[in-house]
Amino acid sequence: MTESAQVTIRPITQADLPRIAEIDTKVLGQSRPGYWEMKLALLEKHPQHASLVAELDGKVVGFILGGVSRWEYGIPETVGWIDTIGVDPDYQRRGIARTLFQEMSRRLKEMGVTSIYTLVTRRDWKLLKFFHRLGFQEGDMINLELDL
Numbered sequence: 210m211t212e213s214a215q216v217t218i219r220p221i222t223q224a225d226l227p228r229i230a231e232i233d234t235k236v237l238g239q240s241r242p243g244y245w246e247m248k249l250a251l252l253e254k255h256p257q258h259a260s261l262v263a264e265l266d267g268k269v270v271g272f273i274l275g276g277v278s279r280w281e282y283g284i285p286e287t288v289g290w291i292d293t294i295g296v297d298p299d300y301q302r303r304g305i306a307r308t309l310f311q312e313m314s315r316r317l318k319e320m321g322v323t324s325i326y327t328l329v330t331r332r333d334w335k336l337l338k339f340f341h342r343l344g345f346q347e348g349d350m351i352n353l354e355l356d357l
């Protein structure tokens with residue numbers, strides 16, 4: 210099913226904070242309001258972001274956060290990052306995340322990006338399936354960790 214024709218995609222604004230935090234709580238099962246306050250404040254300062262929301266009949270139903278690499282981990286500016294993506298469970302499986310991703314990709318390409326990176330927990334089957342469906346494949350980077 211695709212209802213993406215009715216979906217409006219637009220850049221994220223500070224006013225979207227409460228609704229994004231609400232969706233995030235629904236998809237994650239826990240709230241992290243401080244995180245979103247910090248994130249949206251940072252976005253305003255950095256023009257190289259391509260973070261968007263999806264609206265259906267005037268209501269924000271999903272978001273995607275990301276932008277151009279600023280050499281984090283030595284990764285060049287031709288790489289874009291997807292930081293977080295979320296769609297309200299009441300509106301999932303209608304092509305909303307795909308539409309958000311396509312618009313973000315278009316904007317990143319205009320900024321000179323030639324490939325997009327993201328990180329997914331290997332146990333998150335749903336998110337892995339979603340990214341795989343969009344054409345993502347396992348990349349060259351290995352995440353390293355050490356317990357303290």
Ligand SMILES: CC(C)(COP(=O)(O)OP(=O)(O)OC[C@H]1O[C@@H](n2cnc3c(N)ncnc32)[C@H](O)[C@@H]1OP(=O)(O)O)[C@@H](O)C(=O)NCCC(=O)NCCS
Pocket residue numbers: 210236237292293294295296297300301302303304305306307308335336338339340342
């Ligand atoms: C993953 C997520 C963004 C998908 O949003 P969505 O709007 O439902 O996705 P779409 O409808 O655009 O799906 C596109 C394709 O991805 C795949 N997909 C999406 N959700 C899926 C699921 N639950 N199971 C299997 N495949 C899925 C499908 O192949 C789908 O295409 P199809 O419906 O034609 O088969 C959404 O489920 C979500 O918000 N999950 C929580 C994300 C999260 O944990 N974020 C925090 C860390 S980044």
